Amino acid sequence: MGSGKEKTAKLPEGGRSSSEGIPSGTQSQFRKGLAKLLRNKMAVFGGILILGYMVTAIFAPILYPGNPSTPNLMRSLERPSWEHPLGTDELGRSILGRIIYGSRVSLMISLGVVSVGLLIGVPLGLISGYYGGKVDFILQRITDMLLAFPGFLLALALVAILGVGINNTVISIGISMVPIYIRLVRGCVLSVREQVYVEAAIAVGTPDLRIIRRHILPNVMVPIIVQTSLGMGTAILFAAGLGFLGIGVQPPTPEWGAMLGSGRGYIFNSPHVATFPGLAIFLAVLGFNLLGDGLRDALDPRSKI
Amino acid sequence: MLQYTIRRLISTIPVLIGISLLLFVMLRALPGDPALVLAGQMASPEDIELIRVQLGLNQPIHIQYAKFISRLAVLDLGRSARTQNPVLEEIWARLPNTFLLATTAITLACLIGIPAGIIAAVRPYTKIDYLVTSFSLFGISMPVFWLGLMLVVVFSVTLQILPAGGIGTWKHVVLPTVTLASFVVAFIARMTRSSMLEVLSQDYITTARSKGLMEKVVIIKHALRNALIPIITVVGLQFGSLLGGAVLTETVFAWPGMGRLIVDSILARDYPMIQGAILIFGLLYILVNLIVDLIYAWVDPRIHYD
Numbered sequence: 001m002g003s004g005k006e007k008t009a010k011l012p013e014g015g016r017s018s019s020e021g022i023p024s025g026t027q028s029q030f031r032k033g034l035a036k037l038l039r040n041k042m043a044v045f046g047g048i049l050i051l052g053y054m055v056t057a058i059f060a061p062i063l064y065p066g067n068p069s070t071p072n073l074m075r076s077l078e079r080p081s082w083e084h085p086l087g088t089d090e091l092g093r094s095i096l097g098r099i100i101y102g103s104r105v106s107l108m109i110s111l112g113v114v115s116v117g118l119l120i121g122v123p124l125g126l127i128s129g130y131y132g133g134k135v136d137f138i139l140q141r142i143t144d145m146l147l148a149f150p151g152f153l154l155a156l157a158l159v160a161i162l163g164v165g166i167n168n169t170v171i172s173i174g175i176s177m178v179p180i181y182i183r184l185v186r187g188c189v190l191s192v193r194e195q196v197y198v199e200a201a202i203a204v205g206t207p208d209l210r211i212i213r214r215h216i217l218p219n220v221m222v223p224i225i226v227q228t229s230l231g232m233g234t235a236i237l238f239a240a241g242l243g244f245l246g247i248g249v250q251p252p253t254p255e256w257g258a259m260l261g262s263g264r265g266y267i268f269n270s271p272h273v274a275t276f277p278g279l280a281i282f283l284a285v286l287g288f289n290l291l292g293d294g295l296r297d298a299l300d301p302r303s304k305i
Numbered sequence: 306m307l308q309y310t311i312r313r314l315i316s317t318i319p320v321l322i323g324i325s326l327l328l329f330v331m332l333r334a335l336p337g338d339p340a341l342v343l344a345g346q347m348a349s350p351e352d353i354e355l356i357r358v359q360l361g362l363n364q365p366i367h368i369q370y371a372k373f374i375s376r377l378a379v380l381d382l383g384r385s386a387r388t389q390n391p392v393l394e395e396i397w398a399r400l401p402n403t404f405l406l407a408t409t410a411i412t413l414a415c416l417i418g419i420p421a422g423i424i425a426a427v428r429p430y431t432k433i434d435y436l437v438t439s440f441s442l443f444g445i446s447m448p449v450f451w452l453g454l455m456l457v458v459v460f461s462v463t464l465q466i467l468p469a470g471g472i473g474t475w476k477h478v479v480l481p482t483v484t485l486a487s488f489v490v491a492f493i494a495r496m497t498r499s500s501m502l503e504v505l506s507q508d509y510i511t512t513a514r515s516k517g518l519m520e521k522v523v524i525i526k527h528a529l530r531n532a533l534i535p536i537i538t539v540v541g542l543q544f545g546s547l548l549g550g551a552v553l554t555e556t557v558f559a560w561p562g563m564g565r566l567i568v569d570s571i572l573a574r575d576y577p578m579i580q581g582a583i584l585i586f587g588l589l590y591i592l593v594n595l596i597v598d599l600i601y602a603w604v605d606p607r608i609h610y611d
Binding site (some may be wrong): 183 | 319320323324328439442443445446447448450451454455457458462510516545546548549550553554556559567568570571572579583586587590591
């Protein structure tokens with residue numbers, strides 16, 4: 001199975017490689033899925049939101065030429081005006097500028113987080129599901145232990161151990177996502193392993209690594225892609241939560257959650273300080289959730305919620 | 306059933322020991338000396354050493370853990386490094402507050418989420434369905450701490466009808482409850498909708514309708530009862546996220562619960578407190594999962610635990 005697809009397999013794009021090793025019928029199904037995704041208005045809206053944030057993050061220095069962290073105490077807590085469309089914070093810094101630069105921080109964090117989750121979770125899930133036995137048992141007990149904590153609490157506990165800061169935020173939230181990927185991938189592998197073509201590959205003596213790469217991984221790609229989109233949203237939400245509590249990204253780095261946290265003190269007289277960073281978080285998370293939902297509907301119609 | 310309950314309870318012990326071991330080793334192995342933090346910047350090396358001896362930090366790590374576990378067996382979680390009060394006492398004082406908030410929030414979430422999900426499933430792909438699905442997506446994407454602050458702006462600052470924080474009267478409970486319930490409502494509504502949609506397409510629903518039963522009876526008695534299992538799972542799982550959300554909500558509303566206790570302890574590097582609080586949270590979550598499992602058997606008599 002999957003023969004004659006070597007050319008597509010070498011293409012670096014994530015979308016294509018997911019159809020590697022799948023019979024050609026499934027390949028067209030994958031294209032159909034993409035077409036279905038583009039017809040889903042909500043998913044397209046989500047995609048546009050994310051694209052908007054990405055453009056903002058990349059062109060931040062052009063969109064806001066000044067330094068978003070330089071205080072200007074003469075102009076603190078100003079309401080929105082032409083000069084500062086979203087007003088200024090307690091140190092007189094432009095809230096718009098800080099939100100623009102904050103999109104860099106938040107996107108970087110969420111990319112880092114899902115990378116940690118994917119790089120650790122996917123291989124462990126593959127090993128656990130494919131080999132079974134003792135390795136599976138031990139890995140699953142560790143996963144049980146990690147899943148015994150709700151995600152945000154686990155990230156919080158890890159921050160308690162590692163300390164505050166941007167790197168520790170990424171590592172903590174990333175590790176808190178690892179058990180989700182392990183479970184997800186393991187579950188998929190268990191069902192794919194039973195397929196005749198995998199049994200056939202084992203029977204003809206194909207090396208394990210090749211079976212995993214060619215036959216198993218492509219079949220678990222769709223849930224991984226969906227989970228990654230949803231995971232990006234969760235990562236932004238968690239990172240903002242930690243920032244808000246003062247144990248995430250530290251000032252003066254412009255981070256949405258931390259901005260909200262410091263704006264909390266001025267909620268009675270200057271509610272705009274807390275309002276706009278929150279809106280930025282909300283729209284970013286909404287974008288990833290809409291896209292993730294759309295991807296699931298389009299690519300994985302069997303799954304429930 | 307009783308046997309199953311006991312077996313499930315016993316099976317949580319290794320998980321708890323594992324959690325405590327992980328927490329213990331990681332807390333000790335990583336940088337940041339609690340004795341230094343406690344002593345403050347002005348302390349002499351002798352003072353720091355004294356605190357280290359007092360906390361038992363000068364002993365080998367396996368002895369520290371053995372002591373920790375043997376104390377744990379008699380529910381002694383040590384003393385807070387910050388307040389010097391017994392950890393369990395501090396947790397005990399805060400736990401009812403968090404429990405109150407979690408209960409009111411989950412009740413509110415069920416009261417709104419389940420009917421909303423049913424309505425959406427009964428009229429799929431209509432305006433009301435889109436309304437429910439969009440609102441639940443909003444709820445899932447909303448940072449709870451932001452929603453909390455916005456509610457404060459509207460109800461405490463502008464309208465001045467509800468307090469912005471603190472604890473005492475029923476009025477203090479309203480805003481934190483709504484905040485905490487917001488994203489749980491979303492999950493429950495989504496799960497109810499998809500679970501009901503699946504059940505409503507079953508043959509026995511068509512049979513019930515063709516018998517001439519009233520639509521209300523079909524939906525409540527025939528469909529909802531069968532759709533309940535996934536809904537209960539989500540409610541149970543959400544209880545865990547609720548504990549996580551409580552950390553943020555309690556901070557927004559200055560609510561003296563477990564969540565704030567954890568954050569304050571993290572900021573002060575109060576190791577015994579962090580350890581105790583997280584262990585208790587883990588225990589609570591495992592207990593809730595156990596209760597959920599037992600409710601399954603009650604709701605669905607086909608499930609047997611042998």
